[in-house]
Amino acid sequence: DVKVTQSSRYLVKRTGEKVFLECVQDMDHENMFWYRQDPGLGLRLIYFSYDVKMKEKGDIPEGYSVSREKKERFSLILESASTNQTSMYLCASSFGAQGGANVLTFGAGSRLTVL
């Protein structure tokens, strides 16, 4: 079974703090993704990475950055957390070939509250 592990399930941070969300997958997947999930808005793509050190912006990258130094690890960084970044953050991974189904496998999620 592919496993995607998000290190923090619940975090509470203060406005202006730097926040790191870590994600590790154990199936040698090329692609890794960060989504945020909000009621009524569904899942929105923040960033994705198709290879080590490669990244592409998703639909809502503002206020976020990412890092992928190793194939299995993809980090989401909030440089200066704001209250509108309170959300559920979901990491996902998939195989790389764009022509296949390459279904996403998700982690359990990290619920971030910014006060």
Added chain:
Amino acid sequence: QKEVEQDPGPLSVPEGAIVSLNCTYSNSAFQYFMWYRQYSRKGPELLMYTYSSGNKEDGRFTAQVDKSSKYISLFIRDSQPSDSATYLCAMRASGTYKYIFGTGTRLKVLA
């Protein structure tokens, strides 16, 4: 208009009922269609995926894709209280990494 539309529910059904969950979409380039189930405070888990048009069955679950109508469905037979969750549709065009998700339908199966 959103690329993918999904009724948010909640949809309440009695145990044993047949459940029909649906999504409509506007992008004719979508070729890969998925259904995910998400329990409260958990990450989504893949239930079914289908390539292009047609039906796919797995146990109590059947996924249907009608590309001519830009409409996909998930049927759950003999629904159980453990099926109570939010169901998300997702779809993707070939040649892209980008998945587009519906907002999810909350399903409650009453014992």
